[in-house]
Amino acid sequence: MTNALPEALVSYLAQRDTARADAVTALLGSLTDRERALIKEAAAMGYTLGQQLPQGTKIHRDREIMRLVLNACLAQPDAHQAITNDARYTERDSGLFHDASVMGYVQGMRYPTTEGPHDSEQILFLVVDACLSFQDLYRTLTGYAPTPLCAECDHAEDEHEEGDDPVTPGTCAACDDDEDRHDFRPADGVADEAQQPEEPTR
Known part of the structure; x- marks a missing residue:
């Protein structure tokens, strides 16, 4: 048996693996x-501090991690x-510092020194690479932009097509046939397609 x-x-x-490496390189x-230098410095310091966190310790909140990294x-x-x-x-610099220092800290917690x-x-x-796996949480570094939802049906904007003229309603390809005739109108919410990570402990 093998x-x-x-x-x-x-x-x-x-x-x-190749696709992920290409995405990071791009x-x-x-x-x-x-x-790049700012992200590198924040990531490395966050990583170092995360490695030093005692086993079983609950991860700090983002603001506290940023304060620890900045002071260090x-x-x-x-x-x-x-x-x-x-x-x-x-x-933007502040956003990059947040993303790099927090994810560096989280990744450091995964590895003993x-x-x-x-x-x-x-x-x-x-x-x-890790930020790209959770783009909705690290938007500045990854450039993630949430997909707008329709106030009429809660479907994404790219599911909708405009009508043939200004007075003809558009259609939504994701709606049932009896509910698909409407124009796209942005709602307050956005589509959240990114995975939400569990709160780790060390």
């Missing part, structure tokens, strides 16, 4: 040098110049 995975599954997993390539970076300003030496901080990546470039890759 426990080897089927060849088709092995091939699929290899393709998925995202990192879209960043400016300054943004300020204590070593020469090694974290993108975070500590730049007065041009923008709202003797395991996992130790190189800052490997940590950067790990953190960006």
Whole structure:
């Protein structure tokens, strides 16, 4: 009896690994040098602090993680110049710092200090890959934009087509035939297609 995975599954997993690596590479390539450095510094420090969390400890809230990471970076300003030496901080910078430091912290909790990546470039890759798995929670880094829902039927905007003229209602392909004649009108909510991770403990 063998426990080897089927060849088709092995091939699929290899393709998925390649696709994920390509997605990370593309995202990192879209960043400016300054943004990449900021994310790298925040991710590495968050990862280091997460590794130091005692086993069984409940994870801190995002704001507390950001405070811990920032204070640790300020204590070593020469090694974290993108975070500590730049007065041009923008709202996007704050979002990138949040995403990288929080996910770095969470990933650090997964690995004892003797395991996992130790190189800052490997940590950067790990953190960006993990953020892409939970895009709705890390929107600044991943560029995730929620899909608008229709106030009439709660279906996504791309399910709707406009009418042939201004007075003819459009149609929704996802609605039943007797309820599909209406134009798309945005609701307050958005489609949440991203997985929500369980709150981890160490």
